[in-house]
Amino acid sequence: MxxxxxxxxxxxxxxxxxxxxxxxxxxxxxxxxxxxxxxxRREPPFAQTDPVHDWSGVSKGEYESWALDRRLTAGEARELRGIDLTDPVEGNDRLARWARSLGARPILGTGPGGEAVLTFQLRGTRTRPVVVNQFRAKVDKSSCRISRAVTVISFTSQGGGAPAQLEFNLDAPVPVAELMEEDGETGLYQERRFDSLSAEGDPSGFRVEAYSGRTCEWTIEADWEDSFGKGTFTIDDSGKPFVIEAPVRATDVWVDDMWSKRFVPVEELR
Known part of the structure; x- marks a missing residue:
């Protein structure tokens, strides 16, 4: 010592x-x-689950609409009239199989505007939290056109699903996300909420509704920020853009008749 x-x-x-x-x-x-x-830093800011398109859900009262780029033949019209809708679940399944056999495609919206409804989750991948500051839709304007649909087959008695969390007007100059609150109030996402995601935290789920009077391809962009920097993450349809369609020029329109439990041309209900 x-x-x-x-x-x-x-x-x-x-x-x-x-x-x-x-x-x-x-x-x-x-x-x-x-x-x-x-x-x-080597990880993306978060990971996206594959989106689920909410255009089919008979248990919630929602039914598919179908679009075809030609008129039905006389024989096809007879086949469509023959689909029994007494049991709506079975009738919807029969319609789906029959429509797909013609090359028809499922859509939402049969009036002046088209709809797209989908759900997805974002999961954190980094130890430090990543904050989502803004969602906006990016529309590929070069893809936008008037729908070629001539025939539309639709259920008229559609019910509502879960309320949308994020809404986009794809025809707006800058389609930023509107947030729908549980109390019915709406406002810009960036003014009302932010999501903080990390590898050890819970994922955030979103239900999205988009509207347009055109047929367009589009994606969702999420602006994010963390302690390392900031950037933009693209949310898409499993590597492809989402597609929205508004069959505004369809002339051969069929709807379900609640009395006969059959599909009929819309003119017969007027």
């Missing part, structure tokens, strides 16, 4: 200051934190 004191005293007299090293555990912790930060 006396020797140690003597060495220390000598060092001080010589103008040498001896600083004790920090604990080894602090070095390890700092090194692990830096490694985790580097790993976080």
């Amino acid at each position: 006396a020797a140690a004191v003597a060495v220390m005293a000598g060092a001080v007299l010589a103008g040498i200051w001896i600083e004790s090293a920090p604990p080894v555990a602090d070095h390890v912790h700092t090194s692990e934190g830096a490694a985790q930060d580097r790993a976080d």
Whole structure:
């Protein structure tokens, strides 16, 4: 002990200051934190689940509409009239099989505007939280056109599904997300909410409704920010853009008749 004191005293007299090293555990912790930060930077800000298109859900009172780019032949019209709708679930299944056999496609919206309804989740991938500041729709204007649909087959007694969390007017100059609150109030997402996502936290789920008077391809862009920086994440349909269609020029329109439990041309109901 006396020797140690003597060495220390000598060092001080010589103008040498001896600083004790920090604990080894602090070095390890700092090194692990830096490694985790580097790993976080290599990860995308979050991951997206495959979207679920909410255009078919008989249990919720929602039914598919179908579009075809030609008129039905006389034989096809007789086949459509023959689909029994007494049991709406079975009738919807029969309609779906029959429509697909003709090359028809399911759509939402049979009036002046088309709709797209979908749900998806965003899951955090980084240790540090990533905040979503804004959602907006990006419309590929070069893809927009008037729908080629000539025939539309639709159930008239559609019910409502769950309320949308995010709504987009795809015909707006800048289609930013409108947020629908549980109490019915609406406002811009960026003014009412933000989602914070991390690898250890819960994912955030979204139900989206979009509207347009055209047929267009579109995606959703999420502006994000974390302690490393900021950027934009694209939400799409499993690597492809979403598609919305408004059959505004359809002339061969069929709807379900609640009395006969059959499909009939809309003119017969007027």
